[in-house]
Amino acid sequence: MTPSTAPVSLLARLRSGGIRPEDSADERLNKSLLVLATGLVCVASTLWLAVYWSLGPRLSATLPFVYQLLLAGNLAFFLYRGNFRSFRVTQLGLFLFAPFAAQWAIGNFITASGILLWGLLAPIGAILCIGARESLAWFFAYAFLVTLTGFFDYYLADAATYRNALVPVETSVVFFALNFLAVSSIVFMLLRFAIEQKQIIARRLAEAHALLEQEQARSERLLLNILPGPVARRLKENEKNIADGFADVSVMFADIVNFTQVAAGMTPAQVFSMLNRVFSRFDEQAEARGLEKIKTIGDAYMVAGGLNSDNADYTAAIADLALEMRDWLRNQTTGTGVLLDLRIGIGTGPVVAGVVGKKKFIYDLWGDTVNLASRITTEGVPGMVQVDTATYLRLRSRYDFHPPQTLYLKGKGDTVVYRLIGRRADEDVISTTELDIVLD
Structure with missing residues (x-):
């Protein structure tokens, strides 16, 4: 270690003493301040005694030495036990009473050179390490000791010692006490006001941060209601031209009849x-099955499976959703006694998915599979779930279907469709691998 880095290393060790990983930021700062103050006071008391001796007066080193031992011993006990609350009170108590004990041992304000001003470290340390409100008691104790010392100096001063002074010693003592109290009060009040304002600002910032987090969470929920999770994250990262190709997706359209x-x-x-x-009911049913609602268009509802990893058997989930939507809506009325029904079409195959627009954007699907599912729905029979051949091949081992029908679809010509009845009572569930073999 070089001489230039030794002081920095020492200060770093003093500031980090007693800090635990679980301590909050405020607790870390309070510990650092008090431990650092302890080290600085020990160094300063040594220098004070050295300067005092160099100027001529021979003062016993017993009191400063005992003071340093008490400070260091209390610090060591804190580092060993980790009780910061006890260490804080005892160390501030030493800061407060030791300077007054030193002045009383030396003499009065004048002969002790106002050493009791060091006692101001106690209320200031209390502001920094405890709190503005709690520091008042420490300042009142400091002011009381200054006043008490001035009182005794006034009545017990040896006037003969200052016979040649222009100002009577009693007057000097009074003004020593007044000056100490005035300066100390100003310093303390300014520091206390600054700390209080800092705490107020910190509370306001914390409240603003909490409100910001709430708004962020609300925006996050809103965005997730519009877009799939992975797409929302990419959009927040300012990714442009979000478009992905999916080799296999099941798409369903549902129209309310008449x-x-x-x-x-x-x-x-x-x-x-x-x-x-x-x-809203359809949204709940789709979410429960790990499917992605794409959009609503007037009275039409569009949902897809295979855009995420929430459900590996998404084609069956789409079929179950279609049957549940149809059966649930049949039991609903408009309030006028008119029963509702659905036309539903399902297509399976490749699609392109992406975000359209910069304002009021929407997540949408394109491709032949989407067009086929839409046309099957339009040409469907009320109350029936119609699927294309790819969907039928994937579900035929687990679901019952009506015989195939041939429909003429605009832009497609004659197209074979299958009308879904429901799951088989003796359903023979096959694996995903087997499903892929069936499709092949």
Whole structure:
């Protein structure tokens, strides 16, 4: 270790003494301040005694030496036991009473050179290490000791010692005490005010931070309601042109049958209430199965499986969701006694998924699979779940279907579709590998 780095290393050891990993930031700072102050006071008392001797007066080294032993011993006991509360009180007590004991041993204000000013470290240390409110008791104790010392100096001063002084010794003693009290009070009050304001600012910052975290969490939830989790994270990282290709996705569309006629006899508020209740229920059912709701378009609902890893058997989950949505909606009414029903179409295959727009953006799907599922839905029969051939091949071992139907679809021509009945009672569940073999 070089001489230039030795003081820094010593200060670093003093400041980090007694700090534990579980301590809060405030607790770490309080410990660092008090341990550092202890070290500095020990060094300063040694220098004070050396200067005092060099100028001529021969003062016994017993009192400063005992003072340093008490400070160091108390510090060592704290480092061993780790009780900062006890160490804080005892060390501040030594800071407070030792200077007064030294002045009383030396003489009065004048002969002791105002050494009791060192006692101001106690209330100042209390502000920094305990708190502004708790420091008042320490300052009152300091002021009381200054006043008591001045009182005794006033009545017990040896006037003969200062016979040639221009100002009577009694007057000097009074003004020593007044000056000490005035300066100490100003320093203490300014420091206390600064600490109080700092604490107020810290509380406001903490409150603002808490509100910011709440708003961030609310924005996060809102974003996740619009976009899948991985896509939302990429968007927050300012990624542009978010678009991904998926080789295999099951897409489902569901349209409310005769919605225009049903809504014609309802008020706008009733229409909104009905759609909100229906689509909220669909959202809950889709989320429970690990599926991604894509969007609603008027009275149509779009959901997809295979865009995330929440459900490996997503095609079966889509089929179960379609059956549950259909059966649940059949038991609902518009409030006017009209029963509701769905047309549902499912297609399975490759899609492109991405975020469209910079403002009021939307997560959407494109591709032949999406178009096929949409056309199957449009040409569907109310109350029926129609699927394409790829979906049928994947589900036929576990679900019952009506015989295949051939529909003419716009842009597709004649297309074979299968109408889903439901899960087989004696369902023979096959593995994902077997499903892939079936598709091949």
